[in-house]
Amino acid sequence: MIPYKKLIFLICCLPLTAGCWDNLEVEDRSFVTGIAIDLATNKDNNKPAPSEESAAERDSQGQQQQSNQPSSGQERIKQNQNESSLQTDERVLNYEKDEDYEQNDNNKFKLTQQLLNPSTFSSQQNTNNSNATSFRNLSQTGDTIIEMNRDMIKQAGSRTNVTHLNIVLFSEALAKEEYLFADLMDIFLREKEMLRSVKIAITEDQSSDYLSILPENEKIPSKYLSKVLENKSTLDIAQPLTVGNVQSYLLMNRSFIIPFISQVNTTTVNYDGVSVYSGIKNKVVGNLIGDEAKGVNFIQSKNQTGTINTKLDDHDVTFEILNIQSKISLKDKKMPLQFDIKIDVASGVAEQYGHLDVMKEENYQKLKSTLEKEIKEITEHTISILQNELYTDVIGLNTYLYEKHYPLWKSIKEEWEEGQHYFIKSDIQVDVNATIEKPGNIIKSH
Helix, strand or coil: CCCHHHHHHHHHHHHHHHCCCCCCCHHHCEEEEEEEEEECCCHHHCCCCHHHCCHHHHHHHHHHHHHCCCCCHHHHHHHHHHCCHHHHHHHHHHHHCCCCCCCCCCCCEEEEEEEECHHHHCHHHHHHCCCCCCEEEEEEEECCHHHHHHHHHHHHCCCEECCCCCEEEEEHHHHCCCCHHHHHHHHHHHCCCCCCCCEEEEECCCHHHHCCCCCCCCCCHHHHHHHHHCCCCCCCCCCCEEHHHHHHHHHCCCCEEEEEEEECCCCCEEEEEEEEEECCCCEEEEEEECHHHHHHHHHHCCCCCEEEEEEECCEEEEEEEEEEEEEEEEEECCCCCEEEEEEEEEEEEEEECCCCCCCCHHHHHHHHHHHHHHHHHHHHHHHHHHHHHHCCCCCCHHHHHHHHCHHHHHHHHHHCCCCCCHHHHCEEEEEEEEEEEECCCCCCCC
């Protein structure tokens, strides 16, 4: 007979023995690493499915392809040997892109998910199948994310898992439709497995195309895009925007900026601007590109670095921006409101042309004045676009009033960007103070 204490011990151990009862092999899971959402009615989606092509058309295409093949067997073998795996992947993706789903003309959205292929990360299986791609893109159309995801499970062959999701892309055309961006964000906030650190970005055209990018230094396009958004070495981009950030802005009806990317070619994207989302209009109202986006960073003084190009005595000079500190103050509470924005910039000379000795006091003051003037012009131009074209405050004046002048903010908050348009009517003065700390390893080059 088992002693009483031993029996209790065995009973306590029973829960531990069932630790793997729901174990599921990695190969049997469909891990989603990237999601793209487009309007289903986009003209780029109206491509015929393979089944809609006539036999004559397919035969004609086949004959044309055969006529383009090398004539001799040795030439074909040589060509196949020289063809890179990247080109092979690109050919497969271009053939399958936008053809793996059935579109209903009445559907609102197109959802594309990028799924990992775990087997390609095994060194043994990579050796056996060197042509295997590391991911697979699946697309579906529908009226809700849940509906499209349910249909996509049938294609994936297993339940999808979003715990490895890196990025969610929205097309600019979709984001410019009123309320659509906020409505579609609901599931990313509501889903219990969704990480709040997932990055958000707007794409210039079809967002699904960006999940077919084939970067040369990454196996997974969505991972490449996520790394692009983490770049902090240029002033014309924004800090990464996450699902958690978006929820805060939407709950407060605040306007904010979203990273904006465009496609350069089949292997590269360009990240050189931001989309402006209006919390009042509940949609993207425009973009700030290049220097226009730099103006936002100078005012918000985020942890961004980068360069500013100027001219001094007809010679090009490039400054490296090392640090930015800005301060907003309300000069007068009478209408129209008067704001002062003071910007302190620490910089260094990164590159210059000509015979200028930057250590001479006279030249130093010239460089300092030139840099201050350039930053002031960039910042004032950005403010002008926000006040006179986009009518949207993404530079933080609304937040400043909420934190420092709450009674005033409460009395005008409903008409800050609409109605009386207090933001548009505000007088905003910019003052820039620049210091040049580092001339580099040399005083002058020749």
